[in-house]
Amino acid sequence: MQNTHSRPVLTYGQFSLITGSFLLALAVISGAFGAHGLEGKLDARLIETYQTGVTYHFYHAFGLLFVGVLEHLFQKSFKFTRIFFLLGIILFSGNCYLYALSGIRNFALIVPLGGVTYILGWLSLGFNLLGMRPKSS
Numbered sequence: 001m002q003n004t005h006s007r008p009v010l011t012y013g014q015f016s017l018i019t020g021s022f023l024l025a026l027a028v029i030s031g032a033f034g035a036h037g038l039e040g041k042l043d044a045r046l047i048e049t050y051q052t053g054v055t056y057h058f059y060h061a062f063g064l065l066f067v068g069v070l071e072h073l074f075q076k077s078f079k080f081t082r083i084f085f086l087l088g089i090i091l092f093s094g095n096c097y098l099y100a101l102s103g104i105r106n107f108a109l110i111v112p113l114g115g116v117t118y119i120l121g122w123l124s125l126g127f128n129l130l131g132m133r134p135k136s137s
Contacts, residue, residue: 023060024062031054034051047100053095080124081128
Protein backbone atom coordinates (compact mmCIF):
# COMPACT_ATOMS: atom_id res chain seq x y z
CA MET A 1 0.00 0.00 0.00
CA GLN A 2 1.38 3.37 -1.02
CA ASN A 3 1.59 6.21 1.51
CA THR A 4 -0.52 9.06 0.07
CA HIS A 5 0.30 11.39 2.97
CA SER A 6 4.03 11.63 2.37
CA ARG A 7 5.69 15.01 2.67
CA PRO A 8 6.64 16.79 -0.54
CA VAL A 9 10.34 17.00 -1.30
CA LEU A 10 11.76 20.43 -0.51
CA THR A 11 12.61 22.55 -3.53
CA TYR A 12 15.92 24.31 -4.00
CA GLY A 13 16.40 26.80 -1.24
CA GLN A 14 13.52 25.73 0.99
CA PHE A 15 15.70 23.79 3.42
CA SER A 16 18.07 26.75 3.83
CA LEU A 17 15.21 29.25 4.17
CA ILE A 18 13.34 27.14 6.72
CA THR A 19 16.48 26.28 8.71
CA GLY A 20 17.68 29.89 8.62
CA SER A 21 14.30 31.12 9.86
CA PHE A 22 14.24 28.75 12.82
CA LEU A 23 17.88 29.51 13.65
CA LEU A 24 17.08 33.24 13.60
CA ALA A 25 14.24 32.63 16.06
CA LEU A 26 16.69 30.72 18.26
CA ALA A 27 19.20 33.59 17.98
CA VAL A 28 16.54 36.05 19.18
CA ILE A 29 15.68 33.77 22.10
CA SER A 30 19.38 33.34 22.94
CA GLY A 31 19.97 37.09 22.76
CA ALA A 32 16.97 37.87 24.96
CA PHE A 33 18.06 35.23 27.47
CA GLY A 34 21.54 36.74 27.54
CA ALA A 35 20.27 40.29 27.93
CA HIS A 36 17.60 39.59 30.54
CA GLY A 37 18.27 36.19 32.09
CA LEU A 38 22.01 36.46 32.61
CA GLU A 39 22.16 40.06 33.80
CA GLY A 40 23.99 40.15 37.13
CA LYS A 41 24.60 36.39 37.07
CA LEU A 42 27.79 36.31 34.96
CA ASP A 43 30.85 38.52 34.92
CA ALA A 44 31.35 40.98 32.06
CA ARG A 45 33.86 38.76 30.24
CA LEU A 46 31.47 35.81 30.11
CA ILE A 47 28.56 38.04 29.05
CA GLU A 48 30.76 39.35 26.22
CA THR A 49 31.58 35.78 25.14
CA TYR A 50 27.88 34.89 25.20
CA GLN A 51 27.03 38.00 23.16
CA THR A 52 29.73 37.15 20.61
CA GLY A 53 28.05 33.77 20.15
CA VAL A 54 24.68 35.48 19.62
CA THR A 55 26.14 37.95 17.10
CA TYR A 56 27.76 35.26 14.95
CA HIS A 57 24.65 33.08 15.32
CA PHE A 58 22.64 35.94 13.76
CA TYR A 59 25.15 36.56 10.95
CA HIS A 60 25.19 32.95 9.86
CA ALA A 61 21.46 32.29 10.25
CA PHE A 62 20.96 35.29 7.93
CA GLY A 63 23.66 33.72 5.76
CA LEU A 64 21.50 30.60 5.49
CA LEU A 65 18.55 32.73 4.35
CA PHE A 66 20.81 34.32 1.73
CA VAL A 67 21.95 30.86 0.60
CA GLY A 68 18.31 29.79 0.31
CA VAL A 69 17.53 32.72 -1.96
CA LEU A 70 20.59 31.93 -4.10
CA GLU A 71 19.66 28.24 -4.28
CA HIS A 72 16.18 29.20 -5.48
CA LEU A 73 17.52 31.77 -7.96
CA PHE A 74 20.16 29.47 -9.48
CA GLN A 75 18.27 26.18 -8.95
CA LYS A 76 21.48 24.77 -7.51
CA SER A 77 22.34 23.32 -4.12
CA PHE A 78 24.94 25.14 -2.01
CA LYS A 79 25.20 22.07 0.22
CA PHE A 80 28.71 22.63 1.59
CA THR A 81 28.04 26.29 2.38
CA ARG A 82 24.92 25.20 4.27
CA ILE A 83 26.79 22.49 6.16
CA PHE A 84 29.65 24.81 7.12
CA PHE A 85 27.27 27.53 8.37
CA LEU A 86 25.28 25.01 10.41
CA LEU A 87 28.44 23.49 11.88
CA GLY A 88 29.73 26.97 12.64
CA ILE A 89 26.60 27.88 14.56
CA ILE A 90 26.91 24.69 16.59
CA LEU A 91 30.67 24.77 17.14
CA PHE A 92 31.26 28.52 17.47
CA SER A 93 28.07 30.01 18.86
CA GLY A 94 27.02 26.88 20.73
CA ASN A 95 30.34 26.62 22.50
CA CYS A 96 30.39 30.36 23.27
CA TYR A 97 27.02 29.80 24.98
CA LEU A 98 28.21 26.69 26.82
CA TYR A 99 31.46 28.30 27.97
CA ALA A 100 29.71 31.46 29.17
CA LEU A 101 27.06 29.50 31.06
CA SER A 102 29.32 26.85 32.56
CA GLY A 103 32.75 28.47 32.77
CA ILE A 104 34.24 25.18 31.55
CA ARG A 105 37.31 26.16 29.55
CA ASN A 106 37.15 23.11 27.25
CA PHE A 107 34.12 24.62 25.53
CA ALA A 108 36.15 27.75 24.71
CA LEU A 109 38.82 25.59 23.09
CA ILE A 110 36.31 24.33 20.48
CA VAL A 111 35.20 27.84 19.44
CA PRO A 112 38.08 28.42 16.93
CA LEU A 113 37.00 25.27 15.07
CA GLY A 114 33.61 26.89 14.61
CA GLY A 115 35.32 30.03 13.32
CA VAL A 116 37.14 27.94 10.72
CA THR A 117 33.84 26.37 9.59
CA TYR A 118 32.32 29.85 9.22
CA ILE A 119 35.27 30.87 7.02
CA LEU A 120 34.97 27.67 4.98
CA GLY A 121 31.27 28.41 4.51
CA TRP A 122 31.93 31.86 3.07
CA LEU A 123 34.73 30.50 0.85
CA SER A 124 32.45 27.72 -0.33
CA LEU A 125 29.79 30.29 -1.19
CA GLY A 126 32.29 32.38 -3.14
CA PHE A 127 33.56 29.43 -5.14
CA ASN A 128 29.99 28.33 -5.89
CA LEU A 129 29.18 31.77 -7.25
CA LEU A 130 32.22 32.06 -9.50
CA GLY A 131 31.01 32.15 -13.08
CA MET A 132 27.36 31.34 -12.28
CA ARG A 133 24.45 32.93 -14.14
CA PRO A 134 20.79 32.92 -13.11
CA LYS A 135 18.63 30.45 -15.01
CA SER A 136 16.14 32.10 -17.32
CA SER A 137 12.46 31.46 -16.72
